[in-house]
Amino acid sequence: MDWFRGEKLGRGSFAQVNLAIPRSQSSFLHPLMAVKSCGASLSSSLLNEKSILEELKDCPQIIRYYGDSYSFENGEKLYNVLLEYASGGSLADCLKSAGDRTIPEPQVRRYTKALLKGLHYIHKFGYVHCDLKPQNILLTSDGGVRIADFGLAKRAGGGGELRGTPLYMSPEMVAGSEQGAAADVWALGCVVAEMASGSPAWRCSDLAALLMRIGVGEEVPEIPGDLSAEGRDFAEKCFVKDPRGRWTAEMLLNHPFVCGEEEMNGSEELRSGDWKMASASPRCPFDFEEWSCSLTSPAESWSVSKAEERLRGLVNVGAEIAPNWSSTDDWLTIR
Numbered sequence: 001m002d003w004f005r006g007e008k009l010g011r012g013s014f015a016q017v018n019l020a021i022p023r024s025q026s027s028f029l030h031p032l033m034a035v036k037s038c039g040a041s042l043s044s045s046l047l048n049e050k051s052i053l054e055e056l057k058d059c060p061q062i063i064r065y066y067g068d069s070y071s072f073e074n075g076e077k078l079y080n081v082l083l084e085y086a087s088g089g090s091l092a093d094c095l096k097s098a099g100d101r102t103i104p105e106p107q108v109r110r111y112t113k114a115l116l117k118g119l120h121y122i123h124k125f126g127y128v129h130c131d132l133k134p135q136n137i138l139l140t141s142d143g144g145v146r147i148a149d150f151g152l153a154k155r156a157g158g159g160g161e162l163r164g165t166p167l168y169m170s171p172e173m174v175a176g177s178e179q180g181a182a183a184d185v186w187a188l189g190c191v192v193a194e195m196a197s198g199s200p201a202w203r204c205s206d207l208a209a210l211l212m213r214i215g216v217g218e219e220v221p222e223i224p225g226d227l228s229a230e231g232r233d234f235a236e237k238c239f240v241k242d243p244r245g246r247w248t249a250e251m252l253l254n255h256p257f258v259c260g261e262e263e264m265n266g267s268e269e270l271r272s273g274d275w276k277m278a279s280a281s282p283r284c285p286f287d288f289e290e291w292s293c294s295l296t297s298p299a300e301s302w303s304v305s306k307a308e309e310r311l312r313g314l315v316n317v318g319a320e321i322a323p324n325w326s327s328t329d330d331w332l333t334i335r
């Protein structure tokens with residue numbers, strides 16, 4: 001498909017996203033798209049994302065993949081992935097612009113139901129998203145919800161390598177146990193709490209302390225007091241520390257918090273007007289530039305003692321390469 005690069009829509013830690021405008025009339029089916037690009041030599045994460053999106057392309061709650069290409073721009077070879085354009089921006093943008101106001105509960109329920117459908121689909125195919133958070137949840141002009149950014153997604157199972165964004169990390173991820181579908185359900189609980197309260201589920205400004213609170217002991221994120229009893233119960237089902245006891249996306253689809261909800265239709269039609277600049281939107285002390293580390297002590301299954309052991313290593317690694325905690329220039333992602 002022949003296209004040219006339009007306005008910048010956003011930037012993540014390794015890729016830039018622009019509007020992609022088709023050149024030819026024959027492209028009328030996709031009037032506007034987004035293109036996610038990075039340097040060809042640094043494209044392994046984007047290639048991973050492309051191959052997973054290609055497999056998951058029939059789910060309306062997952063950002064649609066239209067194709068890929070290489071281009072030469074300003075003397076640099078770029079790898080480009082063409083995606084459905086989500087003109088409503090990200091849920092993070094939406095929360096940011098809401099300021100002190102929170103998202104009304106009926107909307108939280110509808111978004112949650114859509115996210116559950118998307119997660120259930122991802123998990124059915126044997127994948128784990130590994131980085132569900134408001135920046136990676138996109139909205140279409142008609143209120144549809146799309147799960148995006150599969151750069152860290154992987155086949156379920158295996159442990160060891162720490163990936164994701166600390167505020168949304170599950171206890172078993174922190175502990176280095178098997179990273180399965182349950183980790184995405186924990187992250188979903190964090191997103192639900194954030195939608196309902198307007199601020200991240202964990203209030204903690206110290207990375208080591210945060211990882212300890214997530215990985216060790218019984219503490220779970222605070223569940224917003226003004227959520228309905230159904231909403232609180234839903235969040236509790238997501239915040240079961242042992243992943244074996246956590247509800248699955250499929251089970252949660254039948255939870256009273258979401259099962260009566262009619263999803264906004266979120267049709268595939270993309271409107272040509274009404275698009276806006278969306279950008280990475282730091283809102284808390286964990287919004288830092290990319291911080292990479294890979295830990296090589298995978299544990300067989302989740303347990304408190306293994307979590308403590310791993311955290312000691314993790315905090316040491318973090319201390320060596322800790323970013324500037326006082327900066328809020330970007331989001332922290334661990335790859």
Ligand SMILES: Nc1ncnc2c1ncn2[C@@H]1O[C@H](COP(=O)(O)OP(=O)(O)OP(=O)(O)O)[C@@H](O)[C@H]1O
Nearest residue numbers: 010011012013014015017034084085086135149278
């Ligand atoms: N299909 C899309 N339509 C509209 N905006 C998009 C689209 N994809 C991404 N964006 C915007 O670009 C931002 C960055 O995209 P994305 O999260 O995919 O990049 P990334 O480099 O993988 O980020 P991360 O640092 O989280 O890994 C998003 O938060 C969003 O604002």
